[in-house]
Amino acid sequence: MRREIIDRLERALGAAAVTTDDTELLVYECDALALFKNKPDAVVFPANTEQVAEVVRIANEYRIPFLPRGSGTGLSGGAMAIDGGIIIELQGMNRILSVDVDNRFAVVQPGVVNIHISQAVAPHGLYYAPDPSSQSACSIGGNVAENAGGPHCLKYGMTTNHILAIEAVLSSGEVVRLGNPAGEAVGMDLLGAIVGSEGTFAIVTEITVRLLPKPQAVKTLLAAYKSFEECSQTVSDIVAAGIVPAALEFMDDNTIVAVEASVYRAGFPLDARAVLLIEVDGFSDGLTETAAEIIEICRRNNAYDVRVAKDEEERARLWMGRKGSFGAMGRISPDMMVMDAVIPRTQLPGVLAGIERISERYRLKVANVFHAGDGNLHPLILFDSRHQDQVDKILIMGEEIMRLCVGVGGSLSGEHGVGCEKNDFMGMVFTESDLESMACVKRVFNSSGLLNPSKVFPTGRGCTEIGRPGTTSTEEIGRKVEKMLLGQKQ
Amino acid sequence: MVKEGTKHPELYLDCVHCGLCLPSCPTYRVLGTEMDSPRGRIYLMRAYDEGRTKITESFVEHMFRCLDCRACETACPSGVHFGEMMESMRAEIVTERSAHWLSRLVLKHVFPYPWRFDLASRALQLYRQSGFQGFVRSTGLLERLAPKVAMAEALMPEAEIESGVALESFHRAEGRKQGTVAFFTGCVMNSMMGSINQASVRLLTAAGYDVVVPGNQICCGALANHAGLRDTAREMAGKNVSAFDAKDLDAIIINAAGCGAMLKEYPVLIGGAEGFASKVQDISEFLASTRIYDRLRIPIERRVGYDDPCHLIHGQGVKAQPRMLLKSIPGIQFVEIEGADQCCGSAGTYNITQNELSMEILDRKMISIRKANIEILATGNPGCMFQFRYGARRAGISLEVVHPVELLARSLD
Ligand SMILES: Cc1cc2nc3c(=O)[nH]c(=O)nc-3n(C[C@H](O)[C@H](O)[C@H](O)COP(=O)(O)OP(=O)(O)OC[C@H]3O[C@@H](n4cnc5c(N)ncnc54)[C@H](O)[C@@H]3O)c2cc1C
Ligand code: SF4
Ligand code: SF4
Numbered sequence: 097m098r099r100e101i102i103d104r105l106e107r108a109l110g111a112a113a114v115t116t117d118d119t120e121l122l123v124y125e126c127d128a129l130a131l132f133k134n135k136p137d138a139v140v141f142p143a144n145t146e147q148v149a150e151v152v153r154i155a156n157e158y159r160i161p162f163l164p165r166g167s168g169t170g171l172s173g174g175a176m177a178i179d180g181g182i183i184i185e186l187q188g189m190n191r192i193l194s195v196d197v198d199n200r201f202a203v204v205q206p207g208v209v210n211i212h213i214s215q216a217v218a219p220h221g222l223y224y225a226p227d228p229s230s231q232s233a234c235s236i237g238g239n240v241a242e243n244a245g246g247p248h249c250l251k252y253g254m255t256t257n258h259i260l261a262i263e264a265v266l267s268s269g270e271v272v273r274l275g276n277p278a279g280e281a282v283g284m285d286l287l288g289a290i291v292g293s294e295g296t297f298a299i300v301t302e303i304t305v306r307l308l309p310k311p312q313a314v315k316t317l318l319a320a321y322k323s324f325e326e327c328s329q330t331v332s333d334i335v336a337a338g339i340v341p342a343a344l345e346f347m348d349d350n351t352i353v354a355v356e357a358s359v360y361r362a363g364f365p366l367d368a369r370a371v372l373l374i375e376v377d378g379f380s381d382g383l384t385e386t387a388a389e390i391i392e393i394c395r396r397n398n399a400y401d402v403r404v405a406k407d408e409e410e411r412a413r414l415w416m417g418r419k420g421s422f423g424a425m426g427r428i429s430p431d432m433m434v435m436d437a438v439i440p441r442t443q444l445p446g447v448l449a450g451i452e453r454i455s456e457r458y459r460l461k462v463a464n465v466f467h468a469g470d471g472n473l474h475p476l477i478l479f480d481s482r483h484q485d486q487v488d489k490i491l492i493m494g495e496e497i498m499r500l501c502v503g504v505g506g507s508l509s510g511e512h513g514v515g516c517e518k519n520d521f522m523g524m525v526f527t528e529s530d531l532e533s534m535a536c537v538k539r540v541f542n543s544s545g546l547l548n549p550s551k552v553f554p555t556g557r558g559c560t561e562i563g564r565p566g567t568t569s570t571e572e573i574g575r576k577v578e579k580m581l582l583g584q585k586q
Numbered sequence: 587m588v589k590e591g592t593k594h595p596e597l598y599l600d601c602v603h604c605g606l607c608l609p610s611c612p613t614y615r616v617l618g619t620e621m622d623s624p625r626g627r628i629y630l631m632r633a634y635d636e637g638r639t640k641i642t643e644s645f646v647e648h649m650f651r652c653l654d655c656r657a658c659e660t661a662c663p664s665g666v667h668f669g670e671m672m673e674s675m676r677a678e679i680v681t682e683r684s685a686h687w688l689s690r691l692v693l694k695h696v697f698p699y700p701w702r703f704d705l706a707s708r709a710l711q712l713y714r715q716s717g718f719q720g721f722v723r724s725t726g727l728l729e730r731l732a733p734k735v736a737m738a739e740a741l742m743p744e745a746e747i748e749s750g751v752a753l754e755s756f757h758r759a760e761g762r763k764q765g766t767v768a769f770f771t772g773c774v775m776n777s778m779m780g781s782i783n784q785a786s787v788r789l790l791t792a793a794g795y796d797v798v799v800p801g802n803q804i805c806c807g808a809l810a811n812h813a814g815l816r817d818t819a820r821e822m823a824g825k826n827v828s829a830f831d832a833k834d835l836d837a838i839i840i841n842a843a844g845c846g847a848m849l850k851e852y853p854v855l856i857g858g859a860e861g862f863a864s865k866v867q868d869i870s871e872f873l874a875s876t877r878i879y880d881r882l883r884i885p886i887e888r889r890v891g892y893d894d895p896c897h898l899i900h901g902q903g904v905k906a907q908p909r910m911l912l913k914s915i916p917g918i919q920f921v922e923i924e925g926a927d928q929c930c931g932s933a934g935t936y937n938i939t940q941n942e943l944s945m946e947i948l949d950r951k952m953i954s955i956r957k958a959n960i961e962i963l964a965t966g967n968p969g970c971m972f973q974f975r976y977g978a979r980r981a982g983i984s985l986e987v988v989h990p991v992e993l994l995a996r997s998l999d
Contacts, residue, residue, distance in 0.1 A: 117644050118639070119621070119630065119639055119642045119644045119645045120621045120644055120648075122629070122630065122633055122638070122639055123620040123621045123625075123626040123629050124620055126603070128603055128604050128605055130602075130603040141618065141619070167608055168605055168620065169605040169606075187618035187619075190618070207618070209609050230604070230605070230606065232606055232609060233604075233605045233606045233607075233608045233609055234605075355663075358663045358664065358665050359662065359663065359665060360663050421663070422602070422604055422663075423604040423606050423662065423664050424663040424664060424665075426599075426601060426602040426663070426664025426665065426666070427665055430599040432602055
């Protein structure tokens with residue numbers, strides 16, 4: 097990056113808040129999807145909204161791409177500087193500005209870690225409901241950008257249902273305020289457009305979140321099965337019975353092995369093919385009956401073991417195990433690729449079987465751990481990135497799995513976003529004119545196009561060609577893999 | 587890719603880059619920078635191993651800014667062996683960049699500030715016994731520091747030297763004998779905080795154990811190891827292992843968390859240390875399972891808090907036992923301190939080499955100490971005790987800082 101630009105940034109933020117050091121830039125070359133990487137030209141650490149806006153204005157002046165980053169736990173390459181440029185790291189803006197207990201909302205800066213909100217308001221009997229498994233680390237700004245979900249979003253809704261107002265910097269450097277803490281704002285719902293825009297519409301610099309009173313009572317159940325089918329059928333039956341669990345999570349045998357080998361081991365049965373983690377909450381009245389009804393449904397579907405967490409400690413352990421499960425994959429594999437897709441619940445058995453066939457064909461293990469209640473699948477492909485053939489294989493495998501899900505009426509992403517991981521798959525679900533109208537909306541917010549470019553919309557090139565010279569498109573990778581597989585057969 | 591000296595190459599493959607460790611890391615919490623997070627540091631180690639980066643100035647800085655507190659290990663779902671990785675990385679840095687980084691750090695951060703010599707001179711006492719001396723001499727540093735150290739010592743003569751527990755001594759169990767343990771004196775504990783060792787031995791005998799103190803033991807080598815002086819550390823480990831007859835003992839007791847974690851990890855450094863390491867127990871870990879409770883009879887009516895030393899809670903997984911013991915002192919009002927499991931910023935010589943950051947971490951800690959409104963703070967590691975005493979002075983809080991065994995011994999009938 098030119099010295100002149102660096103000087104401008106340093107004058108605006110102070111020298112300590114700007115880095116162009118090669119070693120330091122290296123750690124910012126990817127988010128939690130480490131497969132795709134590209135180094136930014138600079139990383140800046142603004143302390144307030146005005147500094148964010150100033151960086152944006154400077155970037156505009158020199159026509160350099162820029163993008164916001166929270167904790168970098170994103171799983172779709174959203175915070176990766178695919179075209180280089182400036183990463184605006186918002187970790188420094190991590191204060192809870194105010195809490196309004198009576199009206200149940202909190203005003204926070206974007207770098208605040210999700211769980212820190214609940215911890216801060218716990219003394220008032222309140223909490224912030226959306227609970228992505230990464231909640232102990234991910235930032236609320238990142239949650240807004242990805243419209244993050246979590247186990248308990250089955251009952252309580254995704255991030256978008258819990259954001260009342262925001263302050264944001266548009267790609268021009270203009271600062272806007274949208275929404276209203278008192279509830280529905282007058283006029284068009286522009287706030288709704290920004291939540292879930294994956295950091296391509298605006299940089300969110302302040303957020304007013306809704307707080308909920310903690311449920312009076314909670315019951316957590318663990319049901320173990322010998323087959324995927326019985327496990328999936330239970331999910332459908334619970335929903336069909338009109339029960340709305342707070343959470344309904346699925347974990348398969350590979351996942352259980354990994355979790356039980358980690359610090360988050362929680363006593364998940366190692367001999368199960370799959371387990372369901374089911375939680376119901378609400379008023380104490382009637383909760384025991386609901387739990388009994390669920391146990392009955394589990395039994396009817398041949399659950400060979402059903403147990404209820406006996407106290408808060410056991411409940412917390414089960415959830416820690418579930419939430420630590422992506423990370424625990426490191427116990428059984430050097431690398432993993434987390435997929436994210438949504439399918440109609442009734443298609444679960446067929447899709448799981450399909451994924452298993454794909455896994456066998458490519459000889460790469462897949463672990464399944466996901467939000468079963470809303471059909472939000474997370475196949476985790478386990479591989480070793482030191483072997484280029486495996487890297488090539490997972491990309492094409494990922495595409496096959498996406499096609500399988502879309503084929504049964506599903507969608508590309510439940511909660512992790514499209515980013516630069518699945519932007520080239522957008523054509524699977526959207527027509528040219530769909531995409532064009534979406535692009536029009538994007539241009540309204542991001543008129544210069546410099547804010548987080550080459551994300552969400554198809555670019556005709558995979559991230560791979562950036563990070564890994566030598567592979568150019570998924571199509572070409574497909575041909576390579578085909579050749580490889582054919583070669584093996586002979 | 588396998589490097590000489592790194593016994594466990596590619597430990598970084600355990601890291602799946604999920605980021606769940608970030609908020610547990612004290613340096614990340616203060617700085618908010620990825621390169622000062624566990625994930626970032628591992629990423630850099632991997633990049634180095636794969637030839638994507640060299641050991642640059644900033645590489646060294648981010649590696650040595652790590653407190654080696656292991657909070658990330660407790661948080662990591664993937665079971666990353668962070669401490670082991672960091673120590674072999676530092677060893678690599680020291681080999682690759684010779685000793686320049688240390689002289690530079692000391693010169694840059696200690697030399698210009700007389701008050702830091704209070705700390706530095708204490709640390710130098712440590713160096714003398716920890717195997718650093720030869721190393722520091724070879725950099726020509728000592729000659730340059732010596733006059734200043736003398737001055738600092740004159741200014742601040744409070745580094746009292748207490749006599750500790752004699753080497754090659756034997757202490758008989760009180761009452762019916764339950765077994766025999768050996769006592770590891772630790773170099774600081776015995777020379778600067780000798781009364782803590784005396785209290786430890788009293789408690790062990792009161793609990794019904796014969797205590798032997800082998801004469802050939804030396805410093806555990808933790809400081810050398812954290813600084814990347816692996817060979818020195820190995821040599822020291824070897825000497826200690828042969829100083830103890832592990833098989834005839836019920837346990838080898840240590841009361842300094844940092845040393846305890848090191849002793850338990852000897853098998854990573856040298857072969858044949860498994861028998862020794864399996865017997866090592868922190869004093870609180872051991873006492874909690876004895877009949878000592880019956881002997882705690884003299885009430886201590888004070889508000890007491892406990893802060894977890896990193897190398898006890900994260901390094902050895904000991905959390906409940908010290909609390910259990912303290913709570914069983916009659917009359918005590920035990921207060922749980924918010925964030926007790928988070929590092930105080932002391933970390934061996936960190937408060938000297940990374941002073942600004944260390945002080946920022948300490949200031950945050952003192953906020954929760956103030957909130958807890960306690961009269962006495964107990965913590966089981968000498969470095970942390972120094973740090974808290976300094977922190978209390980700095981924050982203007984009147985606070986007695988003790989080792990848990992000191993309180994327990996006061997309560998002995
Ligand atoms: C172990 C693990 C478990 C996970 N579980 C879940 C889960 O259950 N549910 C779920 O939904 N996700 C989950 N995720 C994905 C991830 O945690 C979420 O997408 C999260 O919202 C990302 O937050 P972040 O702060 O890490 O954002 P980053 O990764 O830093 O950024 C993500 C995107 O948001 C943008 N962005 C960041 N901050 C801002 C801002 N202030 N304004 C505008 N745009 C911004 C970035 O440009 C990027 O496009 C998981 C990830 C991991 C590693
Ligand atoms: S929690 Fe463990 S696996 Fe995840 S980034 Fe940190 S060290 Fe790596
Ligand atoms: S050892 Fe402590 S300071 Fe070092 S990376 Fe881990 S948590 Fe951070």
